[in-house]
Amino acid sequence: MNLLYCFVGVFIGTLIGVLPGIGSVGTMAILFPVTFNAPPLGAIIMLAGIYYGSMYGGSTTSILVNIPGEMASVMTCLDGYQMALQGRAGPALGISAFGSFIAGSLGLVGLMFLAPALTTLALGFGPPEYFSLMTLGLMILIYIAQKSLTKALISGGIGLILSYVGLDIVTGTERFSFGLPEFIDGIGIAPIAMGLFGIAEVLQNLETTVKGTLLKTKIKGLLPTLQDWSDSIFSILRGAVMGFCLGILPGGGASLSTYVTYAVEKKISKHPEKFGTGVIQGVAGPEAANNGASSGAFVPLMTLGIPSNAVMAMLFAGLLVHGITPGPLMLQQRPEIFWGLIASMYIGNVILIVLNLPLIGIWVQVTRVPFRFLFPMIVLLCIVGVYSIDSSILDLRVMMFFGVVGYLMRKCGYEAPPLILAYVLGPGMEQALRQSLILSNGDFTIFLVRPISAVCLSLAALLIILAVLPKKKRLVMPENT
């Protein structure tokens, strides 16, 4: 049965990756209610499959249509599409799939060895360390915001406020529930996420339709040649390592790793001027990085119980729904979840190679489906999905509200990922802060006298200082390279 969940997850993930418009977070939000009836391991396997499956699928549209199917596939457009124009779409797709497979597998090895070791370290963490680490994670995500840092901070603040709606478990006080019994347990993450990422995306695409021209070329030679392997193997290995390391960072993720990897490959290349004209390293490196990062992102979630990005926040919520609290104790108390997930990811990677290479013709046809046929399905899935949670019309209205909010946020330059991450981290941060103050008898210096906490808060403060520097000095994810 878990194999079926794995297959469904990676298939849907690949489909979502191929279709520009709705990303993996939106899809996970839409399918979130479906996982409520599944066993915990099956649910997590499916949600995880959607994530790393979308990393594979995103490269197809990047290479063939010059539109990234996923944010993490933006860099693949630069050289992938150029390779396709030169009649080398097959090798581009092939090296992308094989590079993703190699990096994903290496990332899993890293996860297998690093996670148990980090868990041992994390068992020594106390409330001050958790509070500081969560603050750092939130700050990193805000720091690398594509648009305005101030607005990303505001989004994070709003996310924190939303997370405090409902019953305070310490004092029993009902906060901001306006007398509605449905809000006593807080606002559900599914309506918020489905609204912000699903409905908002549909509304935005209705306003301005993105058009791409599918390259009319026969795709042949999917298996890379020896020369292709020779040119790209070290890029794949570098991408895998960089992606994994960057994916571990709270606030990091697949997108950041692809930008960094592309920049590094260009820097160390003997012919940097050729990047952007169709060099295979420009495809191999970023594609390996995004799959390495997708494995690395599981490390802070599984070992510390801290989601490092919006996708992990959804997985975090998915585990909580099934009564499993991610963190250092999960490996001890529920090892079958961790090791079952690892095993499924190995199998998922193999399934993805089969899906992405021999069946590439099917995905090419999928890219032809116009948005005007897709969005009614997406809306219907969102509506039924959110209604099916509690058969509550209020959830539907909340989703619609956040759909409009998400749409207006995009119009005004506010980003949703800081909001959703803050929403997920908010209760944990509050609990950690309160416990820390009780431990220290009200002394705030507890966050500074403990070394790990002090380091994390110092890094967070450094990010704020760097953020107020002029834009050209700040590391910003480039929109155009």
Added chain:
Amino acid sequence: MAERISSLVLIVVSVSVFWGSLKYGIGTPVNPGSGLMPMLASLLVFGLSSGLLLKEIIRAGKHRGQGDAANLGRYAKPASLVAGIVAYSWLLELLGFITVTFPLLFLMFSITEPHKCRRNLLISAVITLASFAFFRFLRVDLPIGIFHIGW
């Protein structure tokens, strides 16, 4: 204009949350209350939103008369969809899934291709029935409404 409105809305929200937090009590450093974290978050949002509003007012003052032209026509499609789903949420439990989903789907297909009426009707009907069967297969409990259609 959008910047000013969004900043004002955020200021109002943050002030409301701040006020509410004080009512819940922020406690003491030794025993933090329920209102502490909401208060801190609201202060963050208030401070930053006020800064943005001020910046926008100064910018607008320097570039007086250079406002962006509002092109309201492009919001027609998103607004139609929002209106449709709001109406859907009011009628779903009253009239049932099939009765309400069909017009919603018809609206959605008509938003992008209003001239293909017959085709939109046909596709809407097919998808409504297919989706009902699919969700029933998944044992999703869908409302049947006062007409008991789909029971």
